[in-house]
Amino acid sequence: MATTDFLGRLDGSVRSALLGQARRRKLRKGDFVYRVGDPGDAVYVLLAGRIKTYKIALRGREVILWFGFPGEVFGLVESPHDRARMVSVEACEACEVAEIPVARFREFLAAHPVVSQLLTQIIASRLGMLANRLVYLLADNAEARIAKLLVDLAARSPGPAQGLGLTHQEIANIAGVQRQTATRILGRLNEHGALAVRYGRIAIRDRELLARFAARHA
Amino acid sequence: MATTDFLGRLDGSVRSALLGQARRRKLRKGDFVYRVGDPGDAVYVLLAGRIKTYKIALRGREVILWFGFPGEVFGLVESPHDRARMVSVEACEACEVAEIPVARFREFLAAHPVVSQLLTQIIASRLGMLANRLVYLLADNAEARIAKLLVDLAARSPGPAQGLGLTHQEIANIAGVQRQTATRILGRLNEHGALAVRYGRIAIRDRELLARFAARHA
DNA sequence: TGAAATCTGCCACCTGGGTGACAATTGAGC
DNA sequence: GCTCAATTGTCACCCAGGTGGCAGATTTCA
Secondary structure: OOOOOOHHHOOHHHHHHHHHOOEEEEEOOOOEEEOOOOEOOEEEEEEEOOEEEEEEOHHHOEEEEEEEOOOOEEOOOOHHHOOEOOOEEEEOOOEEEEEEEHHHHHHHHHHOHHHHHHHHHHHHHHHHHHHHHHHHHHHOOHHHHHHHHHHHHHHHOOOHHHOEOOOHHHHHHHHOOOHHHHHHHHHHHHHOOOEEEEOOEEEEOOHHHHHHHHHOOO | OOOOOOHHHOOHHHHHHHHHOOEEEEEOOOOEEEOOOOEOOEEEEEEEOOEEEEEEOHHHOEEEEEEEOOOOEEOOOOHHHOOEOOOEEEEOOOEEEEEEEHHHHHHHHHHOHHHHHHHHHHHHHHHHHHHHHHHHHHHOOHHHHHHHHHHHHHHHOOOHHHOEOOOHHHHHHHHOOOHHHHHHHHHHHHHOOOEEEEOOEEEEOOHHHHHHHHHOOO
16 A cells, blocks of 8 residues: 555554544545645545646646645645634546535544544655655656656556556646646657557556656756 | 744743754764665754755766755655755865764654644745756756745845855755856856856845846747 | 855857648547 | 537748857955
């Protein structure tokens, strides 16, 4: 299980206690869990599907900060002080989320200090991941960035064998390149045998080779 | 006072209680507070000087994550679990820091829940700042990146009137450009009257104009 | 005070990847 | 099954910024 899987790391009883506090919401592709400026009055756990967290930059450019997979928790940072959301969260496919009002979530944490510690860990690791991404986005070229990105995602994705259901546009938006560049590079990695790409199904064929592409700058 | 000024936001008595727990360390330019891999067994408050937090990327490239100014706290993220440091912190000039062993810091937080909340806020805001930087680094061109960076720094820097004592190399390393590019752009911003640059003393002359450069992509 | 190290300013060249454009393919909804 | 929107594939062009190289300015510290 991925270390980012919050729900999976809770004891069964704690998990059901938490989910008992939650309202379930189903979302279709393109629906928002929340958007920039919404009140940050709830915390979410993704039960099924895939979500993306992003901001809109200059000229309408969508910059993806983070993809969320089942079991992961999100919406934590703005919630404690009920500030406006700083990012938008959108369903990449049909999703289900558990929504917990922040007041209840706080009570829950007070009653379960272990969970509170786990969250501290999760936030710290997310800060670390973001810092790492910043470093490689600034220092690497497009090919290495995309390779690193795929390695990272495969480590967190639930069924990497079947492939990641990412569009080229999404890959471009998280790697900070143009859609056409993403297409070109995915094609190249496919030719070299690192990936197995088939219309929207990107699977890693040779993890070693992919890691080698991730580590070189040329 | 900048909202990031941890020490400045503490009550006088709380502040002296905290500093009473600390060992003071003086550093010269180039000294490390800690380096990647060191044990994360202490938390620091910067008392004087300026520090930079960075990682080394491919090909020895230094990517600066964050500049710290007096009053700011750092070393928080790895500490609660005493993990190895994920970043290095180096003095940019003569500095003084207060070093608090993590065990004592934890006791202190338990005794002062207000401070604990403040830290949650600080970590959240740092996550937000990092996310913002990621967005503009991916979406903007070199000129807008450097302009935004200077606006951000001026907002946190103690005496922005006298100018920021940053080298072109440091600006390059945080904006993710080449040193020569930083020089070229600083020269341009100087010509246009947005900055007043004089050998290592970069002062903002026209904040409005600089913000305009930060907001355009061309 | 003087030598060495660091920092700044410039320049010419070159390339990675941005840009726009369009056709082919696929999947989703009717 | 059919239609339409979304996604993918590919191409030609071009420019922002990377690269290397060097001279002059400034600081540091012996």
